[in-house]
Amino acid sequence: MNRRNFVKALTLSASIAAIGLPVGAHAADTIKVGILHSLSGTMAISETALKNVALMTIEEINAKGGVMGKKLEPVVVDPASNWPLFAEKARQLVAQDKVAAVFGCWTSVSRKSVNPVFKELNGLLFYPVQYEGEELEKNVFYTGAAPNQQAIPAVEYLMSAEGGGAKRFVLLGTDYVYPRTTNKILRAFLKSKGVADADIMEDYTPFGHSDYQTIIANIKKFAAAGKKTAVISTINGDSNVPFYKELGNAGLKATDVPVVAFSVGEEELRGVDTKPLVGHLAAWNYFMSVKNAENTAFVAKYRDWAKKNGVPNADTVVTNDPMEATYVGIYMWKQAVEKAKSTDTDKVIAALGGQTFKAPSGFTLTMDKTNHHLHKPVYIGEVRGDGQFDVVWKTKEPIRAQPWSPFIPGNESKQGI
């Protein structure tokens, strides 16, 4: 082929590609899926691991023959912890790259910013993180917990004899939509259980707050009132490290005032010396320390993948709840595509309801037929000296999500899509 012909061929193929015709064997053989997680900026600490686990899962599916005989092709973009950029990148994934599904987002604000894009372009998003509920989108599947699958059972546990019989509560959070909404639900829930307003203290700190001296002193003062006190923390991201360090040094022990956290998992505790924190709690739908065959395999697979792909500190990588939710989400999508025999959004959405998957959490999870949420088990774990959790309480079986909390007035009529 001489140079001129080559250029011609190139131009031709480029123009064919430009008008969107499937060209060559490559495009027909693969199904593109998008991965929309921040790899830089403040959320990189949490979201990078989700990108890793998504890539690992895709590799695993490809090794077993792909989906409907086609290999999956991941398209990774970096929205850089910048909420408007999430919407732009989502649009690029769905409109330009024509991905069949997107796995991504962590903070509620990033999900809120991409929701309209998925609705407009009729795309498909799998959201893997526990969140505040009060939302139900046709184009979104929520594989993380709704408040009744995490927050409410955790508070019930604290109030039970086993959990210490707490009568006074500190609701402590970072100042944004997730903690504010969760605390609104919890306050209503506590009131329904007969806890007086005087026995609830609510406090917020800005994002990235690093000086918790005053707040810890206030908690101590509040706890001295004689009734058993517990702290419910929705502090998110980086602030947890200074919070827990201060907690340990101020001598606030879990046996006196337990702190239960909804955004602190194995990954977040990697930055903390957990010996002074033994006994503080976290509520999730999965812990790395859960013992069952699926989880052992899942943890081993991720460790191997991290080593093979040169993830920094690969020998100490951990798995956590949103990672498991990402893993489950990708498999649920795969099963739905195979059932629908198509990657068409509407057909996949119809096929997703009722899908089941044997998850690393030790239960067979079901995608609810009407509300796009998983039925999930709830675990309550206590922090160990090595940064892992001991499960001290769990539900007997997965429970159905209530994205519209019954504790917020006006929600009675909103249930399904």
Next chain:
Amino acid sequence: MFAMKLLRRMLGVALLLALIGGPARAALDPSLLAGFAGDFQSRMNAIEAIGVAGGDDARRVLDALEAGSLGVLEDKAVIVDGDTVRDAASGEVLTQAVDAVELITVNNRVRRTLANARAALALTSSDRAERLRAAITLGDNPNETLLPVFERALAAETDEEIRGILARAAARINLASPDPLVRLRAVRALGESSDPAVKNLLEGLLQKRDGNWVEPHPEVRTAAKMAIDDIDRRIAIAESVGTVFSGLSLGSILLLAALGLAITYGVMGVINMAHGELLMVGAYATFLVQGLFRSHLPAWLDWYVAAAIPVAFLSAALVGVAMERLVLRHLYGRPLESLLATWGLSLVLIQAARVIFGPQNLELANPSWMSGGVELAAGVVLPYNRIVIIGFAVFVLVLIWLMMQKTRLGMFVRAVTQNRPMAGCVGVPTARVDTLAFAIGSGVAGLGGLALSQIANVGPAMGTGYIVDAFMVVVLGGVGQLAGAVWAALGLGIVSKFLEGWAGAVIAKILVLVFIIVFIQKRPQGIFALKGRFADS
């Protein structure tokens, strides 16, 4: 019903009497340990039973449970000791592998029972510190069954501090005594306390229930009122000291974050947006030193922070020199370009850290001598790490002051700051002074990073959180003035903490920023005006 209660209470007393006076036996009865294989409740029962049995074996088993090395193997309680498995009851070595053992987990309720059982055993220890810890643990949640334990320990105890704790714990129980004289004595004893929980207890006596006083005797009520006043006064003092301390602590952290910037910005007028990343370099250097100590000098791990001081300084200084030589030197006198260039450098450094160390925060453990704190009063604790950091800030400050005032280099730096062309004329190598001053400023930032690593996050983005604070301090204090930076940092720290106590963290942050905006408008030169090069321009 009542008989049951009484019986249970007497049983409890008997158990606890046995706890402190039980004769040591050769080996534990294995049946006592059977409960560990069951649920949390049966584990708690087992702990109590073992506590009653007493003796060194009981202590060994409970210590193992606390350490997380007690496990179950084929329905038998065992202790994992490194690579060997021992029978918990007899202590003999078993042949099974460590992997076969299922370690026993505890929850907070079991942990509390465990702490009380261990404390009751430790109350007769010969070690004063151990007895003190035990008394504090037991005194936190006194209940009736513990009264004879306290009285017995009081009779044997000679140490004043421990006696005080035990007496107050006993007095809390005696408040419910039917004898008004006992109650009066208890109330008076509790007046010595500084614990808000005690105050609440006493306030309960002064309430009326169904028209009758909870405390029927007027004299006891008067005494309770006086005791409450005493406690209130003590709490108020402790709280103000606590607030001033947290302000000082925040100020010292702001100062460490800003000192390096005060030098580089002050001397060369370079708006160094990468200053936060120099803090990060210092913190990462500390992390590496910790890693080295963990793998090579585990015995000296507690002192890794001291060893990290020169390392953090030098590594940040080296990065600073590289920045200055390669980039900034070409941009002197062009503040806007140097601002952009340093911002770019900061992004490069952040991403470099992310690529090399990963995006996760790194774990830096406080050395044991920096963990915990001094308790001023119940609820007011001054953590050791913050005390050390305040001391460290003073140390760095003195070091810089000595360098600026007493060394030849310091004199050159001051000369260049005041009048660059004149200093050049009399033979000061201004370019080299620039490089050295920037290196020192960067090195001090590295020391700031070392200090931050002990209380905050260490991650790629840690610097961005401090850059605004650092500029705030430098601008407020007056550009090029070390003394200004000191006053600004301490002032900001204390003002923020008082505002936070009064209005909450979010409002406090807003108020501080508003205050600075107003202040800079009224006095753009900062607290201290600079005389020299900048004063003219």
